[in-house]
Amino acid sequence: MITLKNVTKEYDKGNTGLTNVSLDVEKGEFVFIVGKSGSGKTTLMKLLQKELEPTSGQIIVNGQNYKELKRKELPKLRRQMGMVFQDFRLLKDRTIFENVAFAQKVVEAPNRYIKRQVENMLDMVGLKDRMKAFSNELSGGEQQRVAIARALVNHPVLLLADEPTGNLDPVTAREIMELLSEINKKGTTVLVVTHNRELVNEMGKRVIQIEDGQIQQDEARGFYDI
Numbered sequence: 001m002i003t004l005k006n007v008t009k010e011y012d013k014g015n016t017g018l019t020n021v022s023l024d025v026e027k028g029e030f031v032f033i034v035g036k037s038g039s040g041k042t043t044l045m046k047l048l049q050k051e052l053e054p055t056s057g058q059i060i061v062n063g064q065n066y067k068e069l070k071r072k073e074l075p076k077l078r079r080q081m082g083m084v085f086q087d088f089r090l091l092k093d094r095t096i097f098e099n100v101a102f103a104q105k106v107v108e109a110p111n112r113y114i115k116r117q118v119e120n121m122l123d124m125v126g127l128k129d130r131m132k133a134f135s136n137e138l139s140g141g142e143q144q145r146v147a148i149a150r151a152l153v154n155h156p157v158l159l160l161a162d163e164p165t166g167n168l169d170p171v172t173a174r175e176i177m178e179l180l181s182e183i184n185k186k187g188t189t190v191l192v193v194t195h196n197r198e199l200v201n202e203m204g205k206r207v208i209q210i211e212d213g214q215i216q217q218d219e220a221r222g223f224y225d226i
């Protein structure tokens with residue numbers, strides 16, 4: 001699903017985001033990305049979204065070599081990926097339904113189809129009965145569920161989550177991580193950047209540890225031992 005070959009990302013003024021990173025993630029995997037602040041985790045996520053270009057090396061996601069991708073093919077690539085962030089990033093003046101439907105409107109699906117899809121997604125995250133509420137009427141955990149529904153409504157093959165539990169209390173964080181795990185069990189490949197040591201150690205998933213822009217450790221049933 002994801003292949004990185006000798007990927008280096010240097011920022012202006014000589015700051016290095018990643019150095020010579022090679023990595024393979026198979027379809028259907030669940031992977032935690034851990035590492036200290038400034039180690040390069042967000043750089044990796046941005047490279048995968050093609051928000052940043054690597055200085056050198058190759059990135060191939062879902063069979064698409066980023067170097068060969070034309071600008072007009074970018075929206076299609078992005079639709080194959082769902083994104084979830086620490087700060088939820090919902091539209092505050094819109095209802096829950098509209099927040100999720102918005103992602104579908106972008107692909108110009110027919111209204112009846114949109115309604116069914118949005119309701120299915122909100123049902124999956126346990127918020128169908130709140131779909132007329134506004135996002136500021138929801139708790140942090142509920143807002144993150146909406147963000148997850150929005151990320152999945154176009155049926156992406158890959159879900160990228162950057163610190164999805166960073167703003168949540170421990171109980172809610174566990175619920176959100178379990179939801180991501182359930183989504184993964186249904187077939188979506190999931191990458192989660194996190195500082196949540198307890199949940200990483202509990203869940204027994206693959207853990208890739210990044211240190212100073214390089215992969216320090218990559219273990220199938222890893223631990224967060226930084």
Ligand SMILES: Nc1ncnc2c1ncn2[C@@H]1O[C@H](COP(=O)(O)OP(=O)(O)OP(=O)(O)O)[C@@H](O)[C@H]1O
Pocket residue numbers: 011012015016017035036037038039040041042043044
């Ligand atoms: N836009 C930028 N311009 C210059 N340097 C940058 C830029 N973005 C990141 N960096 C540098 O690249 C390195 C990796 O940063 P990155 O944001 O990927 O780390 P991170 O592991 O996501 O950190 P955190 O856990 O704090 O979010 C850091 O040294 C950072 O200062």
